[in-house]
Amino acid sequence: MSESVFRPGLLIGKAAFVTGGGSGIGAGIAKRLAAQGAKVALLGRKAEKLEKTAAEIEAAGGVARCFPADVRSYEELAKAIDAAAEAFGGLQILINSAAGNFLAPAASLSANGFRSVIEIDLCGSFNACRAAFQHLAKQGGSIVSITATQATIPTPLQVHAGAAKAGIEKMTRDLALEWGRSGIRVNAVAPGPIADTEGMARLAPPGVEDGLKKRVPMQRYGTIDEVCEAVTYLVSPAAAYVTGATLLVDGGSSLIGAGPFLELMG
Numbered sequence: 001m002s003e004s005v006f007r008p009g010l011l012i013g014k015a016a017f018v019t020g021g022g023s024g025i026g027a028g029i030a031k032r033l034a035a036q037g038a039k040v041a042l043l044g045r046k047a048e049k050l051e052k053t054a055a056e057i058e059a060a061g062g063v064a065r066c067f068p069a070d071v072r073s074y075e076e077l078a079k080a081i082d083a084a085a086e087a088f089g090g091l092q093i094l095i096n097s098a099a100g101n102f103l104a105p106a107a108s109l110s111a112n113g114f115r116s117v118i119e120i121d122l123c124g125s126f127n128a129c130r131a132a133f134q135h136l137a138k139q140g141g142s143i144v145s146i147t148a149t150q151a152t153i154p155t156p157l158q159v160h161a162g163a164a165k166a167g168i169e170k171m172t173r174d175l176a177l178e179w180g181r182s183g184i185r186v187n188a189v190a191p192g193p194i195a196d197t198e199g200m201a202r203l204a205p206p207g208v209e210d211g212l213k214k215r216v217p218m219q220r221y222g223t224i225d226e227v228c229e230a231v232t233y234l235v236s237p238a239a240a241y242v243t244g245a246t247l248l249v250d251g252g253s254s255l256i257g258a259g260p261f262l263e264l265m266g
């Protein structure tokens with residue numbers, strides 16, 4: 001983890017719940033929030049991934065709790081969020097990073113394949129927001145959902161993920177509208193291609209990486225740390241009047257549309 005530009009201890013006294021916190025971008029965010037002083041709860045299906053990330057957080061002096069559960073089950077998620085709020089004496093931050101994705105042509109994607117991604121990404125994010133509402137409303141709070149540029153850029157082989165992430169961005173604006181009066185800010189971060197992640201391992205078959213990087217205006221993939229900085233900004237007092245926003249962290253890749261993925265169609 002590289003050093004943050006934000007002042008150390010920025011989030012002391014806060015508690016955060018991170019879905020998808022066991023790996024990749026979600027784990028990076030959990031570590032960053034913990035390094036800034038927040039107590040963090042990690043949720044994902046596989047306990048061993050959560051435990052590894054929690055151990056890293058604790059080895060660095062932070063506080064972490066693990067909640068193995070599936071975001072598609074409102075009951076499991078609500079139980080985990082209630083338990084985290086109880087353990088930490090409240091909850092001020094929710095990060096939705098849990099997601100599922102793969103490359104698939106729409107013409108052969110099964111209805112269940114489409115539904116699975118919608119249920120994990122979109123329904124899972126709503127489930128977490130809804131279950132966290134009562135806790136976030138107590139002292140004011142902040143939600144950040146991790147979306148993707150596919151939400152707005154029509155992208156081949158990504159109809160399922162694009163529809164799910166577009167739904168999350170629309171939900172972000174709707175919840176910001178409804179929950180501003182409850183002291184809850186609701187925002188999203190839309191990363192472009194991020195290096196060393198499961199997402200890019202799934203979306204960039206071997207051999208296409210150099211070509212993909214050349215199509216990004218900044219000529220490189222982003223880093224997990226760069227996504228973490230954007231999230232830290234949004235949950236911090238620096239963003240006290242920011243709600244309903246989607247912050248692109250994509251090196252400008254959305255400016256050029258779906259070019260790189262069109263090449264993957266052959």
Ligand code: HXC
Nearest residue numbers: 099100101102103104110112113116148192193198199203
């Ligand atoms: C076509 C596929 C498929 C594939 C699964 N399915 N993989 N269809 N191509 N590669 C279909 C299955 O055939 C099945 O439909 C349905 O999806 C559900 O599959 P299951 O394996 O039963 O689902 P489940 O166990 O719930 O797993 C969900 C999953 C899985 C999304 C399919 O891949 C997963 O758990 N992923 C989590 C990790 C992940 O994806 N991380 C990357 C996030 S990155 P049928 O009809 O056969 O029953 C990301 C990048 C964003 O989002 C953008 C970057 C630029």
Ligand code: NAP
Nearest residue numbers: 020023024025044045046070071098099148194197198199
């Ligand atoms: P990742 O490591 O696979 O992260 C996804 C996490 O979600 C995993 O920890 C996974 O853990 C969890 N998850 C999946 N299905 C779940 C379910 N049903 N219930 C609970 N947890 C579930 O992939 P990543 O690339 O870091 O992606 C993280 C986020 O960034 C995602 O929202 C993704 O869409 C977004 N994003 C990534 C990129 C990129 O370049 N990587 C770009 C844009 C957006 P379990 O399998 O243990 O459940």
